[in-house]
Amino acid sequence: MTAFCSNRTVTVIIDKAFSGIKAMNTMQINVSQLLKEGIGSVRDYEISGTIDTTDSGASSPIRGEVRLMRTSRSILVKGKLYVTIDATCSRCLKTFDCPLTLDIEEEFFPVLDASSGTPLPLPDEPSSFSIDEHQVLDLSEVARQYPILAIPMKPLCRNDCPGMQLNS
Numbered sequence: 249m250t251a252f253c254s255n256r257t258v259t260v261i262i263d264k265a266f267s268g269i270k271a272m273n274t275m276q277i278n279v280s281q282l283l284k285e286g287i288g289s290v291r292d293y294e295i296s297g298t299i300d301t302t303d304s305g306a307s308s309p310i311r312g313e314v315r316l317m318r319t320s321r322s323i324l325v326k327g328k329l330y331v332t333i334d335a336t337c338s339r340c341l342k343t344f345d346c347p348l349t350l351d352i353e354e355e356f357f358p359v360l361d362a363s364s365g366t367p368l369p370l371p372d373e374p375s376s377f378s379i380d381e382h383q384v385l386d387l388s389e390v391a392r393q394y395p396i397l398a399i400p401m402k403p404l405c406r407n408d409c410p411g412m413q414l415n416s
C-alpha cells in the first residue's frame with residue numbers, strides 16, 4: 249500500500265474554546281499553575297518551533313494548537329501539529345514538500361509535587377513523558393517523534409506521478 253501526503257490546505261479554526269489561547273515561541277510550557285488547579289482544568293496554547301526531520305540536519309518549522317488538561321496524576325496534552333517536511337518521491341526520486349497534520353495525545357507526569365515540592369514516583373511506562381523539576385512541560389520531543397512516525401513509507405510527489413522521466 250502506498251501512502252500519500254495530504255496536499256490539502258489545513259484551515260485552522262479558532263473557536264470560542266480557544267479564546268484564551270496563548271502564543272508560544274517555543275515548545276516549553278510552564279505548567280506550575282495548572283498543576284495546582286483542580287482535575288479537569290484546561291489551558292489552550294499555540295506552539296511553534298522548528299524540528300530536524302532528516303539526517304541532513306535540515307529543519308522544518310512546526311506549529312500547533314494544544315489543550316493541556318489536569319488529570320489526577322498528570323497533564324494530558326491533546327491537539328494538532330502542522331509541519332511540512334522534505335520528502336523524496338518513491339517513484340521519481342525528486343524531493344518535494346510533504347505537509348503533515350498530526351493528532352497528538354500524550355500524558356506528561358510531574359517529577360515533583362507542584363504544591364509541596366516533594367518528589368513523585370513516575371509511572372512504569374518507559375515511554376511516558378515527564379514534567380521537569382521547574383514544572384516545565386517540554387513538547388519538543390513529541391514534536392520530533394510524531395512527524396518521524398507519520399512520514400509515509402513510500403511518499404509520492406503527486407498521486408499520478410509517472411515515475412522517472414528518462415528524456416527530461
Ligand SMILES: [Zn+2]
Nearest residue numbers: 337340405409
Ligand atoms: Zn514523483
